[in-house]
Amino acid sequence: MDKKITPLSKLFLAIIFFILYAPIFFLIFYSFNSGDTMYDFEGFSLDWYRELFQDTRLFIIVLNTIVIALLSALIATIIGVLGALVIYLAKKSQTKNTLISLNNILIVSPDVIIGASFLILFTMAGIKLGFYSVLMSHIAFSIPIVVLMVLPKLLEMSPSLIDAARDLGAGRWNIFTKVIIPYITPGIWAGFFMALTYSFDDFAVTFFVTGNGFSTLSVEIYSLARRGISLNINALSALLFLFTMLLVVIYYFITRASKVNGMGVRKR
Amino acid sequence: MGRVLAMENKLTRHLYSIPYFLWMLLFVVAPIVLVVYYSLFDIEGNFSFVNYQKFFTPVYLQMTLSSFWYAFLITAISLLVAYPTALLLTKTKHKQLWLLLIIVPSWINLLLKAYAFLGIFGTYGAANSFLKIIGIGSKQILFTDFSFVFVSVYIFIPFMILPIFNALNELNPTLLDAASDLGASRWVTFRRVIFPLTLDGVKSGCQVVFIPALSLFMLTRLIAGNRVITLGTSIEQHFLVTQDWGMGSTIAVFLIIAMVLIMILTNTRKRGV
Numbered sequence: 001m002d003k004k005i006t007p008l009s010k011l012f013l014a015i016i017f018f019i020l021y022a023p024i025f026f027l028i029f030y031s032f033n034s035g036d037t038m039y040d041f042e043g044f045s046l047d048w049y050r051e052l053f054q055d056t057r058l059f060i061i062v063l064n065t066i067v068i069a070l071l072s073a074l075i076a077t078i079i080g081v082l083g084a085l086v087i088y089l090a091k092k093s094q095t096k097n098t099l100i101s102l103n104n105i106l107i108v109s110p111d112v113i114i115g116a117s118f119l120i121l122f123t124m125a126g127i128k129l130g131f132y133s134v135l136m137s138h139i140a141f142s143i144p145i146v147v148l149m150v151l152p153k154l155l156e157m158s159p160s161l162i163d164a165a166r167d168l169g170a171g172r173w174n175i176f177t178k179v180i181i182p183y184i185t186p187g188i189w190a191g192f193f194m195a196l197t198y199s200f201d202d203f204a205v206t207f208f209v210t211g212n213g214f215s216t217l218s219v220e221i222y223s224l225a226r227r228g229i230s231l232n233i234n235a236l237s238a239l240l241f242l243f244t245m246l247l248v249v250i251y252y253f254i255t256r257a258s259k260v261n262g263m264g265v266r267k268r
Numbered sequence: 269m270g271r272v273l274a275m276e277n278k279l280t281r282h283l284y285s286i287p288y289f290l291w292m293l294l295f296v297v298a299p300i301v302l303v304v305y306y307s308l309f310d311i312e313g314n315f316s317f318v319n320y321q322k323f324f325t326p327v328y329l330q331m332t333l334s335s336f337w338y339a340f341l342i343t344a345i346s347l348l349v350a351y352p353t354a355l356l357l358t359k360t361k362h363k364q365l366w367l368l369l370i371i372v373p374s375w376i377n378l379l380l381k382a383y384a385f386l387g388i389f390g391t392y393g394a395a396n397s398f399l400k401i402i403g404i405g406s407k408q409i410l411f412t413d414f415s416f417v418f419v420s421v422y423i424f425i426p427f428m429i430l431p432i433f434n435a436l437n438e439l440n441p442t443l444l445d446a447a448s449d450l451g452a453s454r455w456v457t458f459r460r461v462i463f464p465l466t467l468d469g470v471k472s473g474c475q476v477v478f479i480p481a482l483s484l485f486m487l488t489r490l491i492a493g494n495r496v497i498t499l500g501t502s503i504e505q506h507f508l509v510t511q512d513w514g515m516g517s518t519i520a521v522f523l524i525i526a527m528v529l530i531m532i533l534t535n536t537r538k539r540g541v
Contacts, residue, residue, distance in 0.1 A: 005356065005360065027380065079288055082285065082288050111484075117302055121298060121302055140294075222379050222490075228386070237377075237384075
């Protein structure tokens with residue numbers, strides 16, 4: 001392949017980058033508008049941010065989102081690590097493959113189907129829609145990604161490590177806590193982090209299983225956006241943009257430290 | 269006594285697998301079974317195949333067909349933009365950095381990106397001011413199928429670029445030298461060597477774009493008004509607006525079937541996702 005890039009291809013790449021980033025910076029730019037439209041920039045002001053920080057309802061929604069994300073990521077990580085062990089310790093390779101296929105169903109399923117089927121599930125089980133239904137759904141769709149982050153670490157671990165521990169008299173519990181866990185820790189962190197971001201970003205599933213009284217940030221943005229332009233959302237998106245950049249940096253360091261072949265791109 | 273101990277030992281040995289299997293049963297198997305089960309009940313709760321009959325009426329068939337058409341358009345345009353982009357990216361100096369910059373927008377909440385286009389495509393928005401300047405004049409852009417396809421392509425492009433970039437990156441450069449030594453022109457090299465060898469990347473790119481394109485209901489709601497109805501929009505409508513869960517489940521069953529077919533078609537014989 002010739003390594004030279006012609007000016008024309010440089011222009012092409014520049015246009016692609018412009019299209020990718022322009023809408024985002026456009027949003028952020030108008031968050032500083034003292035007027036209230038997204039086409040007429042009247043002057044610089046921080047009013048929308050001030051309004052954002054005084055909005056207690058929104059503050060509670062942000063807290064909800066954070067609590068759901070942390071709790072669901074934590075529980076999903078625990079169950080996911082156990083799940084990766086189940087797959088790792090399966091004796092027949094056919095069992096292994098079946099388990100992996102079943103594991104991946106929720107990753108490839110469209111969100112609408114996950115949302116709708118969970119809605120049926122919670123209704124039939126008599127679980128009230130609200131905090132707990134949202135929490136359970138987030139745990140459920142985060143577990144498979146944790147498994148996928150941890151399993152490669154388990155597979156690359158040399159079995160002689162476990163044999164050595166056993167020869168030295170370690171019990172099963174000791175092998176698990178002193179040999180396996182330290183070895184797969186980078187994978188666990190990557191899994192926890194992915195679960196966290198999945199939960200933060202989820203809209204469709206939450207939209208189905210959240211009742212009237214409970215809302216997360218994504219659902220709130222959707223209902224605000226359906227009502228039309230409000231520069232509150234722009235100010236919010238500027239803050240979320242900064243937060244996302246922070247996540248990207250953390251993600252970059254986690255993948256570099258763990259050499260997990262990260263998916264990089266998000267599912268939704 | 270010994271036997272009881274052995275049994276207990278076996279039990280505790282498998283205790284750790286209970287949470288994971290419980291999850292699999294409750295949140296993977298049960299939901300699929302429940303969707304199929306619900307599709308067999310009409311809106312009054314009687315057992316019948318009326319939903320399936322309804323699905324094969326022109327109204328629903330046309331909706332399905334147009335949903336597939338839009339998904340096809342979105343996938344095709346994404347591919348046409350993503351392939352050259354990925355190819356050029358592999359030729360840049362700091363290619364991993366550029367790739368990261370392509371991926372970053374995919375981390376930003378999808379709803380915010382859709383919302384940005386409410387402003388850009390609006391009646392007085394940036395797109396219309398641009399059209400006025402170049403002399404075309406302002407047009408209705410928002411709530412048309414054009415805006416739906418454009419925003420979808422915008423959102424899916426990083427997801428299409430990544431697998432193609434990875435496939436191109438793994439390509440052995442000596443193959444290209446061999447091709448040119450054997451007298452292949454650049455176009456022939458691309459058609460006979462580069463493209464066939466990166467087909468797996470193209471396939472997984474198409475897979476991660478096509479399935480969401482069939483089902484993202486928030487985009488059609490925000491950007492296309494009610495002009496475009498995809499399978500996803502229709503499921504959302506039946507579950508949350510008209511409360512006809514039976515019909516919603518029936519459409520969901522067909523969406524699952526479509527998903528499985530696409531997965532088989534784009535099977536890349538690779539492990540994992």
